Amino acid sequence: MxxxxxxxxxxxxxxxxxxxxxxxxxxxxxxVALFVLLTxxxxxxxxxxxxxxxxxxxxxxxxxxTARVSFDTIRIHGQLFRVEIACTFVDVxxxxxxxxxxxxxxxxxxxxRLLAVAVPFFGLNVxxxxxxxxxxxxxxxxxxxxxxxxxxxxxxVWLFLWRQRTWPxxxxx
Amino acid sequence: xKRTPTCTALAVLVVGTVLAVSSPTTLGQSCSFQPVLQGRxxxxxxxxxxxxxVGSGNVGQCTTEGLRPEALACECQGAPTPSYNLTLSLLxxxxxxxxxxxxxxxxxxxxxxxxxxxxxCTVSGMTHPAPSCPNPASxxxxxxxxxxxxxxxxxxxxxEGTYTVTVSAVDGHGRPPDNGAxxxxxxxxxxxxxxxxxxxxxxxxxxxxxxxWSARLLWRDKREAALR
Numbered sequence: 364m365x366x367x368x369x370x371x372x373x374x375x376x377x378x379x380x381x382x383x384x385x386x387x388x389x390x391x392x393x394x395v396a397l398f399v400l401l402t403x404x405x406x407x408x409x410x411x412x413x414x415x416x417x418x419x420x421x422x423x424x425x426x427x428x429t430a431r432v433s434f435d436t437i438r439i440h441g442q443l444f445r446v447e448i449a450c451t452f453v454d455v456x457x458x459x460x461x462x463x464x465x466x467x468x469x470x471x472x473x474x475x476r477l478l479a480v481a482v483p484f485f486g487l488n489v490x491x492x493x494x495x496x497x498x499x500x501x502x503x504x505x506x507x508x509x510x511x512x513x514x515x516x517x518x519x520v521w522l523f524l525w526r527q528r529t530w531p532x533x534x535x536x
Numbered sequence: 537x538k539r540t541p542t543c544t545a546l547a548v549l550v551v552g553t554v555l556a557v558s559s560p561t562t563l564g565q566s567c568s569f570q571p572v573l574q575g576r577x578x579x580x581x582x583x584x585x586x587x588x589x590v591g592s593g594n595v596g597q598c599t600t601e602g603l604r605p606e607a608l609a610c611e612c613q614g615a616p617t618p619s620y621n622l623t624l625s626l627l628x629x630x631x632x633x634x635x636x637x638x639x640x641x642x643x644x645x646x647x648x649x650x651x652x653x654x655x656x657c658t659v660s661g662m663t664h665p666a667p668s669c670p671n672p673a674s675x676x677x678x679x680x681x682x683x684x685x686x687x688x689x690x691x692x693x694x695x696e697g698t699y700t701v702t703v704s705a706v707d708g709h710g711r712p713p714d715n716g717a718x719x720x721x722x723x724x725x726x727x728x729x730x731x732x733x734x735x736x737x738x739x740x741x742x743x744x745x746x747x748x749w750s751a752r753l754l755w756r757d758k759r760e761a762a763l764r
Contacts, residue, residue, distance in 0.1 A: 432723075433630050443631070444730050449738075505730055506737050514741020521746065 387530045394461035402457040407448050411435040415446040417489045422496055440500055452488035455520055456481055465529045484520070491516040618649035620677065622705050624718040627688060632667070636689040637722045641703055643675050643682045643713075651708045652676045655684060661699035667724060669701055690724045698723045 384392075412434045419437045423429045430438040435446045448454060463480060464473055491512050498508035621644045627637040643653050653676075657669040667690040675682035688701050704717040 432725075436631065442730060443725065449735065509730075510735060510737025511741050513735075513738030514745060517738060517742040518745040518749075521742070522749075 383533065385531045385533055388532050391461045391530065395458045398457045398460055399454050402454045403448060407451055407453055408434060410451045410453055411446045411448070414451045414485075414489065414492070415444075418444075418446075418492050418496065421489070421493045425493075425497065427496070427500060439496060442499075444496075450488075450492065452484050452516075455488075455517065456484050459484075459520065459524055462524045463527060467529070487516060487519065618645070618647040619711070619714050620645045620649045620653065620705075620707065621715045622703065622713040622718050624686070624703055624720050627686075627701060627720045627722045630721075631723050631725050632688070632690045633724070633726055634690060634692050636687050638688075639686040639701075639720055641672055641675070641684045641686050641705075641718075643677055643684075643705070645677045645681065649707075650677050650679070653682070653705050653707050653713075655686075656704045657686060657688075658702050658704070659688065659699050660702065661697050663695035663697035665694055666699055667694050667701075667722065672703065688722050692726065694724050696724050696726055 415431070415435055415437050419429050419431060419439075422437075422439050427439050428441070432438050432443060437444050437446075459480065460477060463477060465476075468476075492509075495505075495508040495512050498512075499505055623642045623644060625640045625642075627639045629637055641655060652674050654674045655672040657671050659666045659669045667688050669686070669688045672684045672686045675684040686701070686703060688699075698721055700719050700721055702717050702719045705713050
């Protein structure tokens with residue numbers, strides 16, 4: 364006689380219902396969209412300059428031939444790179460504000476927290492841009508070097524925000 | 537009465553002081569820099585009044601000062617002449633490849649200036665062929681400031697380099713703007729541009745990673761629920 368097979372839990376995919384988001388989640392998501400939209404209404408010239416300056420300096424320290432062309436444009440190894448708003452991560456930071464804001468804390472504490480987050484965000488952005496520059500200089504396609512790496516950087520920020528959240532994501536049943 | 541050397545010295549000192557205090561122009565035939573109405577001055581008889589931004593003004597005239605016919609002063613008399621200034625915004629973008637950069641020319645009238653202003657555009661630079669710059673359309677001032685659009689175009693045959701674009705103007709009477717011709721710079725580069733920032737690929741990558749992550753979370757939760 365053969366022994367009965369080990370019982371394994373079976374997943375009934377048809378029975379899976381997608382969880383419903385809480386109202387707070389929806390409100391915060393709406394604010395994220397609003398904040399990002401608002402971000403793109405400003406030129407952010409100073410931040411584009413600072414970002415391009417950081418990339419320029421780091422690239423130069425790595426032995427690349429660099430030159431500044433304009434406030435937002437740099438030349439690295441003869442190639443012109445223009446720093447757009449998305450390149451500064453300011454959209455990511457602004458979009459993070461509604462997700463990081465803790466309604467139970469004071470304005471000052473929330474502001475301090477946001478400022479504390481802004482610095483590592485800027486650092487992460489510069490690092491990913493510089494890695495993109497190095498990869499591109501070594502022959503990697505720009506789409507891969509900048510685009511895919513950028514996607515991973517956004518995802519890293521998302522994981523951070525997910526762990527830092529102070530609000531219920533799903534509606535309580 | 538005998539004059540003492542001390543009195544002579546005192547007289548010389550008094551005369552010297554008077555000369556030093558009085559305007560130096562009263563000794564010669566040149567005019568003084570005497571500020572007059574609306575802050576305009578002229579430097580010599582027949583010269584235009586300045587500063588020009590206040591208005592071309594009338595030509596300075598020499599007049600006598602007080603009762604001394606040898607003392608002349610230059611004054612800008614009469615109503616200031618209607619005139620205009622020219623401003624040129626920065627050419628944007630500052631770098632062009634096979635496209636065009638634009639700038640706004642603004643005619644700022646003063647002293648009641650009205651009328652048509654014609655523009656001439658010239659491009660100068662160290663390399664050739666330079667970008668082309670057709671003469672901007674004329675602007676007509678009826679009351680406030682009037683504007684016109686300046687366009688500088690480059691093609692694939694345009695030599696790379698930095699160029700100075702100068703806009704000159706004349707009004708209906710052939711008079712140039714008080715502040716003269718205005719210039720801006722534009723650079724031509726045929727190197728391919730790369731826009732940093734990730735763009736669509738970064739967004740798609742993020743969405744793909746987010747989908748995988750969400751699926752993993754969902755799977756884990758359901759599996760735990762099934763095991764319970």
